[in-house]
Amino acid sequence: MKRPKLHVTAKIRDRRLSMRPADAKKAFSKVADNLSPSEINTLNKTGGVRIVVKKVKGENAARYNGIKKGKHCYVVDPAALNDEEVITHEAVHALQETDRKGNRPKIDSKLSIKRPLSIDDLALKEALTEAETIARVKHINLNNTPYYDDIKEQCDTSGKGNCKTPRTMKKEDRNTLTNGTDRPLGKRSVAIVHQKFDRLNIAQYREKDGRKTAKQHRMKITKVE
Numbered sequence: 001m002k003r004p005k006l007h008v009t010a011k012i013r014d015r016r017l018s019m020r021p022a023d024a025k026k027a028f029s030k031v032a033d034n035l036s037p038s039e040i041n042t043l044n045k046t047g048g049v050r051i052v053v054k055k056v057k058g059e060n061a062a063r064y065n066g067i068k069k070g071k072h073c074y075v076v077d078p079a080a081l082n083d084e085e086v087i088t089h090e091a092v093h094a095l096q097e098t099d100r101k102g103n104r105p106k107i108d109s110k111l112s113i114k115r116p117l118s119i120d121d122l123a124l125k126e127a128l129t130e131a132e133t134i135a136r137v138k139h140i141n142l143n144n145t146p147y148y149d150d151i152k153e154q155c156d157t158s159g160k161g162n163c164k165t166p167r168t169m170k171k172e173d174r175n176t177l178t179n180g181t182d183r184p185l186g187k188r189s190v191a192i193v194h195q196k197f198d199r200l201n202i203a204q205y206r207e208k209d210g211r212k213t214a215k216q217h218r219m220k221i222t223k224v225e
């Protein structure tokens with residue numbers, strides 16, 4: 001089967017940027033390398049992707065805004081367009097919303113953007129998304145460790161105070177997910193993240209004012225399934 005192309009349209013919202021829509025489109029389209037042909041088809045069936053490039057305030061360099069006018073809509077900061085992890089993370093959000101053919105876990109619909117989500121739901125959703133991102137990308141970037149930066153230091157029980165840095169936690173998770181091969185897992189990432197989630201450092205993530213870690217909250221909401 002010929003590899004399908006992800007349909008992307010791009011708009012540059014900020015006149016000060018010298019970027020052309022074609023450049024933005026090309027940069028975003030690279031995310032398709034980390035998706036399987038069936039996943040690309042799923043996104044295309046919804047109408048593909050529409051990105052608006054503009055300066056994004058705060059630390060989130062990109063935002064998925066759900067399906068509008070039949071397309072998956074994103075706002076992306078120009079600096080994030082060439083960041084494989086940021087773009088892959090956002091593509092995973094789109095799959096969570098549309099891939100209902102049994103490829104993805106039921107929890108996706110519980111954590112859908114269309115629902116009112118609690119702060120602990122959000123923590124779990126982001127932790128699952130980031131884990132899947134780390135399993136899918138060609139290379140992980142250890143100089144940028146979003147989500148891991150917010151995990152309380154993980155110290156071992158030896159009493160020597162050996163604490164893991166965000167870099168170490170991220171690297172360990174990539175190792176756990178890829179079984180030490182450091183090879184991207186593609187579509188298999190979905191199942192593997194759910195198999196191994198409780199063992200990952202990212203499972204300790206919680207939102208600033210949240211009450212539960214992603215791991216605790218996942219246990220709670222999968223129990224009543």
Ligand SMILES: [Zn+2]
Pocket residue numbers: 089093126129
């Ligand atoms: Zn996210």
